[in-house]
Amino acid sequence: xxxxxxxxxxxxxxxxxxxxxxxxxxxxxxxxxxxxxxxxxxxxxxxxxxxxxxxxxxxxxxxxxxxxxxxxxxxxxxxxxxxxxxxxxxxxxxxxxxxxxxxxxxxxxxxxxxxxxxxxxxxxxxxxxxxxxxxxxxxxxxxxxxxxxxxxxxxxxxxxxxxxxxxxxxxxxxxxxxxxx
Amino acid sequence: xxxxxxxxxxxxxxxxxxxxxxxxxxxxxxxxxxxxxxxxxxxxxxxxxxxxxxxxxxxxxxxxxxxxxxxxxxxxxxxxxxxxxxxxxxxxxxxxxxxxxxxxxxxxxxxxxxxxxxxxxxxxxxxxxxxxxxxxxxxxxxxxxxxxxxxxxxxxxxxxxxxxxxxxxxxxxxxxxxxxx
Numbered sequence: 001x002x003x004x005x006x007x008x009x010x011x012x013x014x015x016x017x018x019x020x021x022x023x024x025x026x027x028x029x030x031x032x033x034x035x036x037x038x039x040x041x042x043x044x045x046x047x048x049x050x051x052x053x054x055x056x057x058x059x060x061x062x063x064x065x066x067x068x069x070x071x072x073x074x075x076x077x078x079x080x081x082x083x084x085x086x087x088x089x090x091x092x093x094x095x096x097x098x099x100x101x102x103x104x105x106x107x108x109x110x111x112x113x114x115x116x117x118x119x120x121x122x123x124x125x126x127x128x129x130x131x132x133x134x135x136x137x138x139x140x141x142x143x144x145x146x147x148x149x150x151x152x153x154x155x156x157x158x159x160x161x162x163x164x165x166x167x168x169x170x171x172x173x174x175x176x177x178x179x180x181x
Numbered sequence: 182x183x184x185x186x187x188x189x190x191x192x193x194x195x196x197x198x199x200x201x202x203x204x205x206x207x208x209x210x211x212x213x214x215x216x217x218x219x220x221x222x223x224x225x226x227x228x229x230x231x232x233x234x235x236x237x238x239x240x241x242x243x244x245x246x247x248x249x250x251x252x253x254x255x256x257x258x259x260x261x262x263x264x265x266x267x268x269x270x271x272x273x274x275x276x277x278x279x280x281x282x283x284x285x286x287x288x289x290x291x292x293x294x295x296x297x298x299x300x301x302x303x304x305x306x307x308x309x310x311x312x313x314x315x316x317x318x319x320x321x322x323x324x325x326x327x328x329x330x331x332x333x334x335x336x337x338x339x340x341x342x343x344x345x346x347x348x349x350x351x352x353x354x355x356x357x358x359x360x361x362x
Contacts, residue, residue, distance in 0.1 A: 002185075036258045048250045049230055051243065062232065069229045070251055077217045077260045 003034035006075035007175050008100050009166065012087045012145065013108030014137045015123055016115035018154040018162070019084040022108060025163050026082055033176050035080035040067055042085035055134040061092040068096030075102060080176075088136045090143040102175060106166060107148040112137040114155040184215035187256035188356050189281050190347065193268045193326065194289030195318045196304060197296035199335040199343070200265040203289060206344050207263055214357050216261035221248055223266035236315040242273040249277030256283060261357075269317045271324040283356060287347065288329040293318040295336040 009026065011019040020041060027037045042063075046053065049066045053059040064087050071081045087093050097103045115137065116124040127135035134140040145151075150169050152162045170176040190207065192200040201222060208218045223244075227234065230247045234240040245268050252262045268274050278284045296318065297305040308316035315321040326332075331350050333343045351357040 004183075038254060038258065049247050066230050070254065073219060073251065074254060074258065077219065077255065077258065079258045 002036070003080075003176060004078035005035075005102075005175050006078045006080065007102035007104055007170070008071045008075050008081045008083060008096075009104050009106055010071075010087070010093065010096065011082065011084045011106045011108050012093060012148075014110065014112055014115045014142055015086060015135075016118050016120055017108040017110040018152075018159070019086075019108050021159055022106075022152070022154070022162055022166075023082045023084040025159055026166060029163055029167060030080045030082075030176065033178065035176065036078065037080045037082065038074050039082045039084070040071055042067070042083075042087075045070070045085070055140070057089065060087075061089060064089070064092040064096065068099060071096070072100040075100060086136050086142070088140065088142045090145065093145070104150065104169070104175075105145050105148040107145045107151045108162075109144070109151055109153055110155045183217070184261075184357060185259035186216075186283075186356050187259045187261065188283035188285055188351070189252045189256050189262045189264060189277075190285050190287055191252075191268070191274065191277065192263065192265045192287045192289050193274060193329075195291065195293055195296045195323055196267060196316075197299050197301055198289040198291040199333075199340070200267075200289050202340055203287075203333070203335070203343055203347075204263045204265045206340055207347060210344055210348060211261045211263075211357065214359065216357065217259065218261045218263065219255050220263045220265070221252055223248070223264075223268075226251070226266070236321070238270065241268075242270060245270070245273040245277065249280060252277070253281040256281060267317050267323070269321065269323045271326065274326070285331065285350070285356075286326050286329040287331045287333065288326045289333050289335055289343075290325070291334070291336045 013019055023039055027039055031037045045067050050063045053063055067083055067085055071083055074081045126132045127138040136142050194200055204220050208220055212218045226248050231244045234244055248264055248266055252264055255262045307313045308319040317323050
């Protein structure tokens with residue numbers, strides 16, 4: 001059974017907070033429920049839609065606006081869109097919220113200490129050594145959501161726990177249903 | 182009945198050739214057949230995805246690549262995508278063709294004399310007076326498709342005729358079916 005309810009799960013949080021890991025598990029879980037799923041990853045979108053943009057506030061905001069534009073087009077046509085993007089500025093996220101139906105802000109809220117400890121990509125070490133400028137959480141601001149639909153503490157809970165919380169929220173808000181119903 | 186066959190109808194041709202007019206009639210015709218339809222208009226996309234890009238060959242190619250990226254995401258999920266964009270360079274169009282399934286190149290082939298005579302937006306007058314640089318067909322090249330799926334001569338046929346030709350092609354290629362079937 002196809003589930004044609006479109007929505008945008010917007011995963012925001014620091015580098016290393018677990019956004020991509022979470023998205024990689026959420027995608028198949030939603031597909032199993034009959035959703036058509038699209039993952040828009042911050043890095044991939046930068047390559048395809050934002051060549052030449054840097055990490056100033058203005059460029060970051062433009063990046064987010066473009067992801068929001070594409071996400072909105074897809075969700076309008078019934079696609080379950082997963083966005084994994086640091087998206088550090090509240091105002092830019094809120095502009096997408098205003099423009100897009102069924103916008104679900106998911107705050108992936110691992111603290112910077114946890115992310116720096118994981119340091120999956122080795123970026124925190126470089127940022128703390130001053131080798132990367134405008135690094136969110138170290139040398140660039142991150143503005144946490146004030147009132148996100150979902151808040152996940154990935155420093156304390158497993159990925160599966162996080163996935164279950166998101167699915168439970170979507171069910172409670174009639175955006176998804178088990179596929180065997 | 183929903184028709185979930187995705188494809189990209191890529192309308193290429195000079196400014197004033199009739200791309201937007203045609204897209205405006207094709208959209209409802211496809212929606213009536215149960216397609217979910219999205220129109221990506223060159224101008225609108227420039228505003229949302231390509232702020233800052235100009236009309237050099239490089240910038241035009243980037244513009245086309247971005248439209249192609251979004252069109253591909255949508256058609257992959259079963260949307261009938263209409264693109265109306267001058268897209269003057271063959272190579273850029275062919276790159277989209279390679280990247281996207283069910284790419285249908287529609288050459289809206291009114292000659293420059295007809296387009297300049299219509300001059301709906303008053304742009305040809307300005308371009309011919311040298312007031313607009315890089316104006317396709319006047320001071321910038323247009324490379325016609327060598328082997329387009331569909332070629333429409335809007336200088337000689339009505340918009341309805343053109344719409345019928347496109348629909349007939351889509352039917353013949355199993356990309357659409359009358360909704361009462």
